[in-house]
Amino acid sequence: MRALPPILKNWFDTRGWSIHPHQQDMLDRSDAPSLLLIAPTGGGKTLAGFLPTLADLAEGPHEGLHTLYISPLKALASDIRRNLERPIAEMALPIRVEDRTGDTSATRKRRQRADPPHILLTTPESLALLTSYEDAPRMFAGLKRVIIDEIHALEESKRGDQLMLAVSRLQTLCPEMRRVGLSATVDDPAAIARMLAKHPDPCEVVLADPGPDPDIRMLETTEAPPWSGGGGRYAIPAVLEQVKQHKTTLIFHNTRAQAEIFFHHLWLANEDSLPIGIHHGSLSREQRERVEQAMVDGQLRAIVCTGSLDLGIDWGDVDLVIQVGAPKNVKRLVQRIGRANHRYNAPSKALLVPANRFEVVECHAALEAVKDHDLDGETRQRGPKDVLCQHILIRACAGAFDAMDLLHEIRTVGPYADLTRAEFDDCLDFVATGGYALRAYDKWQRLMQRADGMWQLRDPRATRQIRMNIGTIMDPDTLKVRFTGRGGAPLGEIEEGFAAQLTPGDTFLIGGQIVRYEALREMTVEVTRRADKEPKIATFNGTKFATSTQLSQRILRMFQQDNWPTLPTHTAQWLHLQREVSRLPEPGRLLIESFPRDARHYTCVYGFAGRNAQQTLGLLMTKRMDELNLAPLGFVATDYATLIWGLEPLRDPAPLFDLHALRDGLDSWLAGNAVMKRTFKSSAIIAGLIDRNHAGQRKSGRQATFSSDILYDTLHRYDPDHLMLRITGEEAERGLVDFSRIEEMITRVHGTIDHITLDRVTPLSAPLFLEHGRTPVEGAGQDRLLADAAQELMAEVGLDAL
Template identity: 75%
Template sequence: MSVLPPSLQGWFDARGWSIHPHQRAMLDRAEAPAMMLIAPTGGGKTLAGFLPTLAELAKAPRGGLHTLYISPLKALAADIRRNLTTPISEAGLDIRVEDRTGDTPSSRKKRQRADPPQILLTTPESLALLTSYEDAPRMFAGLQRVVVDEIHALAESKRGDQLMLALARLQALAPGMRRVGLSATVEDPAGIARLLARHPDPCEIIEADPGPDPDIAMLDTEAAPPWSGGGAKHAIPEVLEQVKRHKTTLIFHNTRAQAEIFFHNLWLANEEALPIGIHHGSLDRAQREKVEAAMVAGQLRAIVCTGSLDLGIDWGDVDLVIQVGAPKNVKRLVQRIGRANHRYNAPSKALLVPANRFEVVECVAALQAVRERDLDGEGRGRGPRDVLCQHILIAACAGPFDAGDIYAEMTTAGAYADLTRAEFDDCLDFVATGGYALRAYDQWQRLKQRADGFWQLRDPRSAARIRQNIGTIQDSDTLKVRWRGRGGSTLGEVEEGFAASLTKGDTFLIGGQIVRYEGLRELVVEVTRDPGRKPKIATFMGSKFSTSTQLSQRILRMFEQERWPELPGHTAEWLALQREVSRLPQPGRLLVETFPHDGRQQMVVYGFAGRNAQQTLGLLLTKRMEEMGLAPMGFVATDYATLIWGLDQVVDPAPLFELAALEAGLDDWLAGNAVMKRTFRASATIAGLIERQVGGQRKSGRQATMSSDILYDTLLKYDPDHLLMRITREEAMRGLVDFARIREMSARVGDRIDHVALSRITPLAAPLFLEPGRVPVNGSADERILEEEVTRLLDESGLAQVEQGHVWRVPW
């Protein structure tokens, strides 16, 4: 058993603490090439990750970079620096700890490269940038350990792929480097361990005592949830009462717009003027920092927030978490619950607030999953090649490289372990020349091969431009929002498309305030205060989560129950009525309802495949219906169903769901679709084909969109098999379109389709008619409706006759 140095043991003794078993295990196995700790929130996992480093530096002080800490959030890196300062200073250790993020002054960044601290705290993007410099081998030569915090959050995105490629680079520079991953919520420990370790090395997994079950329930409200919507306005009185009963409450929302709406309504009901703040990623950094400081100081009773406060920052004395809206993902819910009572072996307290009637069912399913410790998650699949292309450019910035060495290095990163040499060479050729259709353009001739076979930048000056565009986070095209007048402070950002829809005098919510749009000046939205009007809502960037596959399956299994004592009476009666007049969806089967309503024929497909997949299903089914002459007019989708309306009744839905036909329709639809252009723009930016930053100036969203659309159309016409076109299709299928969920649904259902033809709308279908975001289908139905209307008018006038479906018009 490892013994703590006297200085550290004395620090523990002075505080009356004893080392936790999982912290001891991390010390005992400190020499392992890779290990991952899974410990509950408040269980001291961050200290556990750093204890081996502190012990080593206490026993054998040394200069130079010893440990690199990687965080998904800049604020988390700064928080860890503050927390580490306490044991280091009180134990009398001579250890320098610094953070390095996008907010770090350039003078300090320059000094850190020349004289790095023993412990450096950073983000994946800043690490990638550090590896791009010529002096990277010197800076990282003595690196002993890398600690990746909240590894589950990074593993779910391209930021994680970028990080693992950077770790492969560091391992080549520092062969003895050891890897440590930390998380409280890992649904697949073995899978994350494979991602963390150097392939094919093993990774040890240490699981701490999970502690007591959380105190979690659904909030009882006097008013029943509405049939649709995400605002949860009905629950404001009860939420406000909970805020009064607790010291500090975090009120989580899934989107920034929903957070703004709820904050506005909560503030209007806050007659006692309790101090309540709002925090999300579209707000100005100064405003976020002001809220964070007030939280730490205990000056706020509640904070309405989004995922910006999901991760491991210890914000003040939070004793209650409220999740407004169905969590969509059990793992995310557990992470958010952990923000309350952030102490070891203290149960977290949380309440769920369903925003509408169906979310009541989803919330109950999520509660059951949390109590059973059944986490969910979607597999990431192979490493994306646009990130790989960026990594090759980063390697070239650091100096000449051998293609074989870089390929061997990349395949030690778990997500790229099965990357073939042909795939790598394809990426290298694209990075070097732009690919077949773009070879003639100098701007994409970026690498050249020397006589000795090494590759290098064609123009060394291009390194600065490449570094400016490093990263995988794709911001939406946004504009700053600022108070009108000289020196007006910035409030935050709104999307360009939303700003374009505004006319002078329009009002909208931002930062919990109603503001009046005055105009656009130098790409800044200028506003004034206007507290007395009903606002529009800004379309803030950020994810709209889809319900996870596992949670969807739980809901379907709930539908198999004979009764639902765990549900509120109004929801249980709703499901019972659905079973009486139609049937409930079942696992392994697909329920399709058809009925007339509002003068149109309706079809509802209960696929439970998630919002993106159900949206895609709507597009593909209406295309199939057009081909079969069924005249669809439009559709709307939710996480659990797609509603399609049209002129003709669907008598037999089975032929609509033939997977091969759906996939063929998808290929045709994708080719010229805005989804593909949007996906292409993101991948082309990551891969380095499109630059968002030039000379320190960021291109506007409109400029970037125009250049990427021109490139897309060019490649589609002249080089449709270009690497970036293949990457775009893969990314669209995996992300925005989510066709994998449709395949999974098809495999799960097979030919087990339950078609129920009815004479009227059903209880489960009713909320779909209130959903926003209806998508029209511009097809044969438009022509038929126009023809029927013209025929009716002309017949009434006696001025025309109809023969064989043609309208013979008579001049008025």
């Protein structure tokens, strides 16, 4: 057992602290090449990760950078720096700690490269940038440890792929460097370990005591949830009562738009003038920082937020988490729950608020999954090639390289372990020349091979442009929002498409305020305060979560119960009525209902494949139905079903679910669809084909889209096998259309289809008639008209009393 140095031991003793078993394990195994700690939120993961570093530096001096800490969030890096500086100062240790993010000044960044601190805290993007400099070998000389915090939050994204490629570069520069990963509870520790380790080396895993189960339940409300919608507005009185009973409450939402709407109505109902804030990624940095500081100072009773507060920052005295809307993913729910009572072995407290009637079922399924410690996860895909192309450009910025050496280095990264030489050469050729159709243009002639076989940049001046475009986060096309006048306070950002719909005098919500659109000047939306008019809602392009496969399967198993004593009476009666009128969906079978209504023929497919996949299924089915002369007119999709309507009844659905036919339909549909152009634009930016940033100027979203559309059409016409088009197809399938979930659904049911023909709408399908896009109602009377439509429809199917 490795003992703490006396100075660290005394510091623990003066506080009455004792080292946790998993922290001691991390100290004992600090020489392991790769070490992953999985511990519950509040379990002291960060201190466990840094203890070996503090012990090393307390025992003797170290020249230059000793430990590199990487966080998914800039705010988390800043928070960890503050938390480290306090014990270092109290022990008078000669350790310099600094952070380096997009908010760090250029002067400090230059100094950090010339004179690195002992501990540097940064983000994946900043690390990729650091590895692009020719002096990277000097800066990282002597690096002993890399700590990746919240590694589970990076594992399923391109940021994680880019990060591990950068770590592979560090490992080449510092062969004795140790890798440390810190993670909350996850479904598959082995998968995280494979990501962290240098392939094919093993990774040691430390599992901390998971602590007590969280105190999590449904919020009781006097009003039943609506039949459709996602705002949770009906629960505001009950939410306010909970806020009054607790010190600080985090109120999580799945989208930024929903957070804005909820905050607006919460504030209108806040008769006691409780201090309440809002926090999400589209707000200005200044506004987010004000809210964060107010949380730390204990000045806020509640914060309406999104995933921007998901991760491990210890924000003040939070003692309750409320999740509005079904969590969609059990891992995400557990992460958010952990924000409350952020202490070791203290149970977190959380309440779930289903936004609509079906989400009551989903929330109960999520509750059961948390109690059973049944976390969900998706199968990890191969490393994306657009990220690999960017990595090659980054490596070229740092100096000449040997292609085989770089390939060997890349193959040490788990997702790229099976990268073939041909695939690598495709990426290298694309980076060097732009590919067959573009090699005649000087703009894309970026690399050249020297006589000695080494590759280098054709023009060293290109490094600036490449560095300005490093990163895999695809921000939506947005415009800044400020109050009018010179030096007007920034409020945040709105999507460019939403701004294009505004005319002077229009009002919208941002940061919880109703503002009036005045003008668009120099790519900035100028507004004034206007609280006396019904606002439009700014559209924010935040992540749209889909219900996970595991949670969907749990819901299907719930449907097989004879009774549902844990569900509210109104929901249990709804499911019983569905069983009487038709049947409930089952695992291993596909339920399809067909019925007439209002001179239209409807078909409802209960695939439980997630919103993206159900949307894609609607597109493919209507295309096929059109070929069969069934005259489809439209469809609407949710996480659990797709409702299609048309002029002719569906007699036999089996031909619509032939996997080969669906695949052919997907390929032909994607070839001429805007989805491919959107995906192409994102991948082309990441791969370096299109620049999103230029020195001294910024392209508007429309300009960038116009450029990418021209490129897409050119490649599609003259070079259909171009690498970027192949990447686009792969990305579209696993991202926007989620075709793998359709394949999983069809494989799961093995052709077992229950097609039921009825003479009226069924209870389970009825809420789909009220989904956005199916009932186009706008204006000030929207809520009343939707309520009237819901009452009429539910009376039709015998649900008006529920």
